[in-house]
Amino acid sequence: MTEQESQILLIIFGGIFLGAIMSSFVVAMVVLHRQRQVQNKQKINQLQTEFEKTLLNVENEIQQETLTHIGRELHDNIGQLLSLSKLYLGSSKPEKQAEGRNLITKIITEVRGLSKTLNLDWVESMSLQDFISQQLQKIQETGFCETSLHTNGKEPSFPKDKKLVLIRVIQECLNNAIKHASPSKIEVNIPQNPGEYQIHISDNGKGFDTSVKSEGSGMYNLKKRMETIGGKFLVTSTPGKGTEIKLFLPN
Template sequence: MSEQESQFLLILFGGIFFAFLMSLFVVAMVILHRQRQVKNRQKLEQIKSEYEKTLLNVENEIHQETLAQIGRELHDNIGQLLSLTKLSLNSAKPEKQQQAKEYVNQVIKEVRALSKTLNLDWVESLSLDEFINQQLHRIQATGFCETSLQSDHSFAELKKEEKLVLIRVIQECLNNAIKHADPSRIDIRIHQNGKVRILQIADDGRGFDTSQKSSGSGMYNLGKRMETIGGKFQLSSIVGKGTVVNLELPFSV
């Protein structure tokens, strides 16, 4: 075999070997890419599952809060109206009989109003501002503390899941203020800062040292819930000067 033929065979086998290596490289890259796709798909499914679980928990908690509210209304409001109705009916005076009819009509209105809250249809029919006004009105009506709402209606356009999470977070923040802060005022302010909407809940209550680790996971859970809708939860507090919570949510693209 001549030297020229040997060189040709060497080049040929070298080319075949190189092509083989390239094929292995391509196959390995394809397999790696598919593995990454599978992992990404699994990660997306996990995120989706956690998101749906969070929303389900929020809906369940709102149902529980609604049922608790209905229980209070039945006991404190409707129960009282029925007791007054019974007392009026036991009287033979015409004016008391008329008063009993008025009480019955009031009971019917209250029951109809309560029946509407047994499902979550009210979430879609009620704006966030209206919901906050209702919550603050209930707090102030008890004589617990003064309340106020200032809003530029930045949260007027919300997806159902965004509104659900915000409603539950607001409820929890107000409950915390009532249970732990003992404030004389609770003020809520809604405004826009660039492309971000901000809902601020401030009280002038006891406050607490945020550097001290809490035994509970309430604040952490509220933060994670805001994350599920692309938002942020920020809290600041000073002992003796109150607490401020900021809920930030970017405008939907």
């Protein structure tokens, strides 16, 4: 075999070897890509399952709170109004009977208002800002502490399920401040940030050391709930200097 023939064979075998390497590389990339597709699909399914579970828990919690509220209203408010209306309507004085009829009208209005809270349709009709404003007003009316709400910009439109989870997270943040922080003021800020909706909830209460692991799972659950709707939960706090919670959700 001549030197030229040896070089040709070397080139041929080299080409075959390089082709085999390239083929193996392509096959490996295809297999890796399919594995990633399967992993991504599994991750998406897991996130969907977590979101559905979170949504179900949130709906159950809100409905349970609603039933508790309705029971309290029926006993303390509507029950008292019915008793008064019965006394007034049983009176022989026209002015008392008129007052009884006015009370019946008020009772009807109150019952209609309660009936609307039995389902979650109010979530779609109420903006987050209105919901936060109502919650803060309720806190202030109790005399527990001062509250304030600062907004900047138009509120984006969120699907009902995401809004429901966000509403529950906001409720829990406010409840935690009331139960654990003993603040004299709770403040909510909604800054304008293109591409990302933010809610900042702060109080001037006791605060806590975030580096110390809590015995409860409250903060962890709130963080996981925000993650299920594609958001983020960030808390900063210092003992004696209050707490600030920031909720981030892409528009």
